[in-house]
Amino acid sequence: MDFFxxxxxxxxxxIFNATVNTFLSVKISSPEKLRRLQEEVKDYREQLExxxxxxxxxxxxxxxxxxxYIDTLSNEVSSATLxxxxxxxxxxxxxxxxxxWLIPQGSPVxxxxxxxxxxxxxxxxxxxxxxxxVTTFYFSIVSRKVFGLA
Numbered sequence: 001m002d003f004f005x006x007x008x009x010x011x012x013x014x015i016f017n018a019t020v021n022t023f024l025s026v027k028i029s030s031p032e033k034l035r036r037l038q039e040e041v042k043d044y045r046e047q048l049e050x051x052x053x054x055x056x057x058x059x060x061x062x063x064x065x066x067x068x069y070i071d072t073l074s075n076e077v078s079s080a081t082l083x084x085x086x087x088x089x090x091x092x093x094x095x096x097x098x099x100x101w102l103i104p105q106g107s108p109v110x111x112x113x114x115x116x117x118x119x120x121x122x123x124x125x126x127x128x129x130x131x132x133x134v135t136t137f138y139f140s141i142v143s144r145k146v147f148g149l150a
Contacts, residue, residue, distance in 0.1 A: 010109050010110075021088045
């Protein structure tokens, strides 16, 4: 595979990976809902700590009544986060192994200017793995902004 085709393939895999992972993040677990649930759990824990420090039994009893509801919220947040993580991992592994299968290792797909560190050569070659990580990171930031998550 020639240099330009390798570059386009790895960049396309990075764009695909970042965009699909961000899309799944929005669809599987609503970020607004997760933030709200996490805030509610955090507020509960802060109130519980304050009541323990003050030894306020009245507040402790009312917080204990809310405990089952808060545990349900915590489980919901954990479940949504786990689903999102597993889906993202699966998509990343598929894209990564596709790149590894199609492009031979050791062949450069991009070059990075290193003139400040190495004035003689001035270029560092990036193999498919590094370029995949760079493009995925960059386009995940871009796609998060597009989807309104950043």
